[in-house]
Amino acid sequence: MMGDIIKPSAFDPSRFKINPNKQTGGEVRNFLTHVPVRKPSKQQFVRVHPGPEYRLNCAILKMEDDDRPFLVVPEMHQALGEEIKYVDLRLAIDRQGNFFLWPVPPTQNTGSENNWNVTQRDIANKAEHLWMRMISNQAISSYFGKAAEGGIPEPHWGSDTMEYYLKIAFGGEHIIETEDHPVIDKLRGL
Amino acid sequence: MEFQSIEDLPFENVIAIDFEFCGYDGDLKVPVCLVASNLRTGETTYYWQDELLSMQSPPFDVGEDSLIVSYFASAELSMFRVLKWEIPIHIFDLFTEFRCMTNGQRLLNGNGLIGALSYFDLLKFEPHHKDLMRDLIQTGGPWSLAQQADILDYCADDVRALSPLLTAMLNKKPLTYEQLGQALFRGRYMAAVSAMEYTGIPIDLPLLKELKIHWSGIKRQLIESGDEGYGVYEGQAFKIDLFEDYLKRNEIAWPRLESGRLDLKKDTFKNISKIEPTIYPLHQLKRTISELNMNNLSVGQDARNRCLLSPFSSKTGRNQPSNTKLIFGPAKWLRGLIKPKKGYSIAYCDWVSQEIAIAAALSDDKNLWEAYNSGDPYIAFAIHAGLVPNDATKATHTNIRDQCKQVVLGTLYGMTAHGISKRAKIHKIKANELLQRHREAYRVFWSWAERNMNKGLLGEALFTCFGWQIRVDSGESPKANTFLNWPMQAHGAEMMRLACCLATEGGLKICAPIHDALLLEAPIELMSDHLARLKQYMNEASEIILGDNKICRVDTEVFNYPNRYMDKKGEDMWLRVTTILDGLKA
DSSP: OOTTOOOOOTTOGGGTOOOGGGSOOOOOOOOOOOOOBSOOOTTOOEEEOOOGGGEEEEEEEOOTTOSSOEEEOGGGHHHHGGGOEEEEEEEEEETTOOEEEEEEOOOOSSSOOOHHHHHHHHHHHHTTTSOEEEEEEGGGTEEEEEEOOSOOOOOOOOSOOHHHHHHHHHTTTTEEOSTTOHHHHHHTTO | OEEOSGGGSSOSEEEEEEEEEEOOTTSOOEEEEEEEEETTTOOEEEEEHHHHHHOSSOSSOOSTTEEEEESSHHHHHHHHHHTTOOOOSEEEEHHHHHHHHHTTSOOTTOSSHHHHHHHTTOGGGOOTTHHHHHHHHHTOOOOOHHHHHHHHHHHHHHHHHHHHHHHHHHHHSOEEHHHHHHHHHHHHHHHHHHHHHHHOEEBOHHHHHHHHHHHHHHHHHHHHHHTTTTOOEETTEEOHHHHHHHHHHTTOOOOBOTTSSBOOOHHHHHHHHHHOTTHHHHHHHHIIIIIOOGGGSOBOTTSEEOOOOOTTOSTTSOOOOOTTTSTTSSOGGGGGGBOOOTTEEEEEEEETTHHHHHHHHHHTOHHHHHHHHTSOHHHHHHHHTTSSOTTOOTTTTHHHHHHHHHHHHHHTTTOOHHHHHHHHTOOHHHHHHHHHHHHHHTHHHHHHHHHHHHHHHTTOOEEOTTOOEEOOOTTSOOOHHHHHHHHHHHHHHHHHHHHHHHHHHTTOEEEEEETTEEEEEEEHHHHHHHHHHHHHHHHHHHHHHHOTTOOOOEEEEEEETTOOOOOGGGHHHHHHHHHHHHHHHO
16 A cells, blocks of 8 residues: 555655745736837936947937827938938837837937937936936036946846837837828818 | 654654633633644643642653643643643644635635544544533633543644644645744744743733722713813714714814724724824723723733733744733723833833834845834935935924835835825825835835735745745736735734744743734843843844844833823823712722
């Protein structure tokens, strides 16, 4: 019946101790439902992803009655003319781990550039390595940056691609790819 | 290897037993009869009181080859102790295993024997006339021959139910080798429980009797003096409107119920007392006046406080003894009644910051373990988070340490920034920042804790290292914080169980476990030796749970006769009560 089976002993815990962490499960993946496209707020410490694969030179269009900007494909730039804004879209994250896309003004090859753009770009570049806060200074028409002191740990970027963030930020409806897009009709007064 | 039937179990004898006993609350119980059934041979034997009292040893083998099966084994094993019998080596307690199997589920008929039978659809084995027979047994006899036969039959009913119940449990969930070992470990703890319930807590019985006699007068005078400055009592009644006036006068914010009425729950008073120390004396007074009933304390004629320790009753597997019967339940000042008998000494030994140690060890967060191991996890967090310089100490940075303490402890319970801001008396923004720093300093812990929460909320089982589990089924509405804190509490319970086993088997007299502490009793001249041994057992238990070289520190406080045990928070009230008593006696 019980043959030669060795009895488990209640007196030798090492014989039946298990590793409670070895049990599988409890793994969940965060699904982002919203990735804002905006500058960081003045009280937000942020970091910018330093990888070139996490930036996109593109054009966006902001409509007054919609918080979410539109991503405009190159073929439509001419059709929209002055309405669009060229940006260096960069993946950024705040201290609470919230992702957003920061439309940083790109470097201009010609002509003079306003200080707001220059200083904003400068702060975004610094945020590749430092936790930065961007504050406006109306007196000198520019932003100034504040870098966090006190050894805040590096952000956790995860492994999702820029395409993933773009898809969530602009979805299907916030990309202007053809001339029959309702936004273009609206701008033409149709 | 799996054990899925009684036949599979690796023991020569599998013996189901049940005692009937009688006696008053607080006293050691007197055996009335015993029925034992060998589940392999089917042989059942009956023993009446007079036979039992004349036996030097149990009438069946309790050695290495035998498995003793019962439902709530500590009761049976208490009888072994009363009869001075050898304690069985292997105990399989169907109660602990049923609790383990169903922990987190809502049970229609509770977790007693009938509840378990009902769960497995075995109610045909339900013992007959349970209440009637219990009342008959509790008369204490003498019983007529016919009554003796009825009582033996009733006892045999309980035993008859154990075999189908064990079979059903093994069928539903066959045990692996490890799981059988874990079940036997829980049975082993039930033997330790019987030892502690047998020992009990020494009480100053003459003083308790005097308090009972004069309690009405003491209460009146306590209100007269204690209500000064509050003005919330009318006679012996606590008046809500007067309390509301007091809060307004003193600009104290107080939580309200949905109905708009003030929340007067004990825990609310306790929590507000931590923020507003002026509330604490009123909290003590209120508990003393309205909740304390001296007659509920379960004290035997031998001046020992004994009651069911209710092992495995909470979801975490901790004991849940009655708050009114055990001296550690009511207002803290009453603990002054704990007094070692002449020539004896008692020691209160508790693990220091046990939950932090468990959180650090189980999550394998080296930063958190380093913080615990530094001796001051709160200042260590402050240093790690860059809030204070590396050479900061409790003395140099008291305030920030206090704030960090609330964060370190609060996070183990899922406390929000709002809760921490109230506890630490800091702005919510600051509390948020500290919480953020904690998440950053102890990333590994947080990731582990969040995984546990997710598992629990997904309806998966969480386990301790010795197999105690919780799984919340669909009928319940689990709270995420339950699962956040559960591993710490449940492993704390495992640690305490193991230490109780080691200490009681090592011959030490443990009066009671109190959450993460043990109360030890020894002759004064032996106390230092016994205390050293208990600390060693507690260290050993913690290292087995936490892992190699990870030991949870132990603090001790010794009280030698004629001194009495005293909780610092109850000292003022104790002095007031005993002064009033002296006046009334004069």
